[in-house]
Amino acid sequence: MNVFLTIVLVVLMALVVISLVRGIIAFLRSTREDIDRGGDGTGATEMQLLQNKMMFNRVKYQALAILVIIIMLGMSRG
Template sequence: MNTFLAIVLVVLMILVVVSLVRGIVAFLKSTKVDLESGEQVDATEMQLAQNRAMFARVKYQALAIAVVAIILAIAN
């Protein structure tokens, strides 16, 4: 059981890093577009992609914390 949970935890940590990188890339692209175009009234597609990536990161982090809590509960 611990081996399975450890594998799940590693997969979740990888997903956190991937979604973080995707969010940062979207942030950099949206910043570049904002600088080139001037003022922005609505949220751009890149900003929406950034929000989706960061929300995914938060979900994966919450799941990883839950897995760690389960591992600690089983260890006691």
């Protein structure tokens, strides 16, 4: 069971990094779009929405990784 949880933890950590990188890329693109548009303030751009989605995914995967660590710690004590 410990091996399975370790594999799950590694996968979740990889998903956190992927979400972080995609969010940073979306942030950089949205900033560039804002500069090119002149900041007319007509609402969120597609890149800003992607940035928000990636931020939510990152937080979700981090929470799941913490849950796996808690389970692993609980199993090691019992």
